[in-house]
Amino acid sequence: MNMQNHHKRETRDYQELDASHHIHAFLDQKVLNAEGPRVIVKGEGLYLWDNDGNRYLDGMSGLWCTNLGYGREDLVAAATQQMQQLPYYNMFFHTTHPAVVELSEMLFSLLPRHYSHAIYTNSGSEANEVLIRTVRRYWQVVGQPKKRVMIGRWNGYHGSTLASSAMGGMKFMHEMGGMLPEIAHIDEPYWYAHGGTMTPEEFGRRCALQLEEKILELGAENVAGFIAEPFQGAGGMIFPPESYWPEIQRICRQYHVLLCADEVIGGFGRTGEWFAHQHFGFEPDTLSIAKGLTSGYIPMGGLVLSRTIAEALVEKGGVFAHGLTYSGHPVAAAVALANLKALRDEGIVSQVKKDSGPYLQKGLREIFTHHPLIGEIQGTGMVAALQFAEDKARRQRFSNESDITWRCRTYGFEEGVIIRSTVGRMIMAPALVAKHSEIDELLEKTKRAVDRTARDLGLM
């Protein structure tokens, strides 16, 4: 491993400086400062190294984003060339540039034909902020200005900015940052936790019908859109029952409510389809994208619009008073283009569908179906969740499930694998380029972490 840029400082020095000046994401900063964060210094393929030379298999693609893995020279070259040629220009002054034009050409060649335009952002949170303004503007333009309410789902995640977190359903985030008006929520389709005695199919339909009830309660004339992740990511890689999405789509169409899919995690091959809604077989009106768009090499997101919405905005909308300094940033666009080219030309998405995805999913089921700690395995392609259960027969969860999964995650680090804990589930999403040997290692190390957790609980 080439460490030429590293070991400039001792790990302790990095940790102390970090503690002095940096507030991290979603952590108790005081606890983190006392423990000291791992200092990650290098990535190559699926592997990461810390400042002390420890190697980890990254089972989470960073944060579901390094779809191509680390260390891709083609992406580095694309960024370098673009920086030399034109490091920045804006979209405000009747101007554009080849990088963003070519990215759009590529993106819409991969998307189903009924999408036609994108508004580029820097992140997924921003994509969802832009979503709210764009759908409200759309309804104004087509003569229904009262349609302003966005409906999201409890335990959904759409970002950390004010409006994106408000549309998300993480109550602890609302408590800290506040809620916004004209946003409502319905329950999540998390059968294992909330399905009771219903079959998954009954439960899926029941959850979908809540959307209809909510629309009727608010008045369809006031509801602009319904936003949801095709499968919930941060909420626990929760895959809805098969009955869910067809019913949601029917309801959105019936009440003229835009169906807004948050594809920030599911997009760009994660499920073995280019976009997760294709895996589930529904047809959203908008797609929020980020993460895998650039394989995380540089920040970029976007809001993809159906032809119907885009045509209304373009043909009848006049000025849309909206713009970001870094929309369609040339360097980000060049990296995104190189990333999409690689995903397409190297056949990576179809490989996830036909080979590596089934290999991972089969391995997980072979190892964990009869494991005493695991009540359910969900996932497809290169995304999966292991549901922890105290009593598998009764689908009973641990009362302190967050602590237990957190411990499992720590054991994962000790075993040399990064898997993420959510409230009651361990989740994984390795890079789409994972080879069988790397998937074997991921499974083996995950099993060791889960076994250690089960032994602590007296289950093994």
Ligand SMILES: Cc1ncc(COP(=O)(O)O)c(C=O)c1O
């Ligand atoms: C589904 C979903 N939407 C939006 C976001 C927010 O994206 P970002 O962190 O790039 O703002 C995330 C981040 O994890 C996400 O998982």
